[in-house]
Amino acid sequence: MRLVVTGGGTGGHIFPALAFAREAQRRVPGTEVLYIGSARGLETGIVEKAGFPFFAIEISGFRRQLSWENVKTVWRFLKGVHAAKRTLRAFSPDVVLGTGGYVAGPVVFAASRLGIPTVIHEQNVVPGLTNRFLARFADLVAVSFPGTEAAFPRARRVVVTGNPRATEVASADGEKGRRLLGVPADKRLILVVGGSRGARPINEAMLGALDRLGRRGDLHVVYVTGEVHYKTVRAAAGDRVPPNVTLLPFLYDMPDVLAGADLFVGRAGATTLAEITALGVPSVLIPSPYVTNNHQEKNARRLEAEGAAVVLREAELTPERLAETVLALCANPERLLAMRAAARRLGIPDAAARLWTAVEALLAERGRKR
Numbered sequence: 001m002r003l004v005v006t007g008g009g010t011g012g013h014i015f016p017a018l019a020f021a022r023e024a025q026r027r028v029p030g031t032e033v034l035y036i037g038s039a040r041g042l043e044t045g046i047v048e049k050a051g052f053p054f055f056a057i058e059i060s061g062f063r064r065q066l067s068w069e070n071v072k073t074v075w076r077f078l079k080g081v082h083a084a085k086r087t088l089r090a091f092s093p094d095v096v097l098g099t100g101g102y103v104a105g106p107v108v109f110a111a112s113r114l115g116i117p118t119v120i121h122e123q124n125v126v127p128g129l130t131n132r133f134l135a136r137f138a139d140l141v142a143v144s145f146p147g148t149e150a151a152f153p154r155a156r157r158v159v160v161t162g163n164p165r166a167t168e169v170a171s172a173d174g175e176k177g178r179r180l181l182g183v184p185a186d187k188r189l190i191l192v193v194g195g196s197r198g199a200r201p202i203n204e205a206m207l208g209a210l211d212r213l214g215r216r217g218d219l220h221v222v223y224v225t226g227e228v229h230y231k232t233v234r235a236a237a238g239d240r241v242p243p244n245v246t247l248l249p250f251l252y253d254m255p256d257v258l259a260g261a262d263l264f265v266g267r268a269g270a271t272t273l274a275e276i277t278a279l280g281v282p283s284v285l286i287p288s289p290y291v292t293n294n295h296q297e298k299n300a301r302r303l304e305a306e307g308a309a310v311v312l313r314e315a316e317l318t319p320e321r322l323a324e325t326v327l328a329l330c331a332n333p334e335r336l337l338a339m340r341a342a343a344r345r346l347g348i349p350d351a352a353a354r355l356w357t358a359v360e361a362l363l364a365e366r367g368r369k370r
């Protein structure tokens with residue numbers, strides 16, 4: 001089989017695409033994969049590390065107001081479609097999967113124009129702009145949460161599959177993750193992550209909370225700042241980083257470390273939520289208010305409603321509040337256990353298989369080889 005995956009800008013779009021690519025290779029050995037991403041997104045580094053061939057096109061997002069930038073964006077979109085068509089003709093895929101982010105727009109659109117079967121995957125409760133635009137051109141729309149189907153009234157077919165990244169994470173090895181970072185087996189592991197790019201407000205709160213968390217010998221905190229924020233946080237923390245805190249710019253071994261975590265603290269990006277629910281990790285979620293339609297809060301409230309997460313709005317985030325929330329949960333093992341079970345109830349660990357089955361059916365219908 002020949003598969004093109006596209007999506008990016010941030011990790012939340014990239015990791016599901018990679019997870020599906022690996023699932024396809026597992027199902028049909030010898031499957032050839034091409035990742036089409038943007039040259040400026042996080043995908044350049046992540047895809048290369050994952051070992052897939054990568055082709056970059058230049059693309060940017062729309063501004064909300066009418067502006068000269070938007071004219072340039074339309075121009076880039078058309079150029080992107082042109083470049084994507086050339087690449088798609090040369091690679092000749094059996095199917096194209098788009099996972100959202102600006103770059104998926106021209107690629108999936110070009111594929112549909114060329115008559116190549118197209119699938120889009122939506123990670124969030126509320127769909128993003130690119131997927132909303134692409135839904136009417138794609139042969140199949142896969143969503144992560146039951147109920148999101150209604151947000152795609154013009155789609156030809158919508159299926160609930162969950163997020164394929166959940167499958168990869170569900171079989172991760174928590175002990176390995178802890179060993180890797182030197183986390184003692186008898187300590188509770190608190191994993192703090194501000195999404196794939198890091199989050200300044202979370203970093204500011206964490207800097208203020210370090211001393212209090214550092215005094216707790218029964219905890220170990222793995223604190224991921226985000227690549228671009230690392231130097232600033234490191235400098236601000238100076239020699240105040242307690243021995244039970246591991247400070248990192250980015251975590252490439254997220255599945256294993258997450259599997260070993262007792263509590264997750266961070267943004268409410270949809271792929272992260274698919275991961276923590278697949279594993280049943282309790283969480284303190286601080287949704288980013290800077291995203292389209294406040295979709296992270298909607299993602300987070302789903303978990304909160306089930307009892308799987310505590311939601312802290314960014315507006316009420318202070319170092320004290322953050323430390324108190326974490327310490328109160330750690331002091332309440334029964335609550336943590338209940339949260340763990342609730343999270344697991346929301347998880348879809350067989351999401352990759354569900355997406356695979358839907359794609360396979362589409363290909364069979366379209367008479368494509370596998």
Ligand SMILES: CC(=O)N[C@H]1[C@@H](OP(=O)(O)OP(=O)(O)OC[C@H]2O[C@@H](n3ccc(=O)[nH]c3=O)[C@H](O)[C@@H]2O)O[C@H](CO)[C@@H](O)[C@@H]1O
Pocket residue numbers: 010011012013015100123124165193194195196197224249250251252253254255267268269270271272273275288291295296
């Ligand atoms: C600001 C923004 O637009 N954020 C969006 C973006 O978030 P973002 O890219 O932050 O997405 P998620 O939190 O959903 O996913 C992050 C992914 O990166 C991985 N990871 C993260 C940090 C790290 O150090 N190592 C690592 O491997 C996580 O395991 C996960 O697989 O895409 C999500 C999924 O569409 C959306 O819900 C978010 O609203």
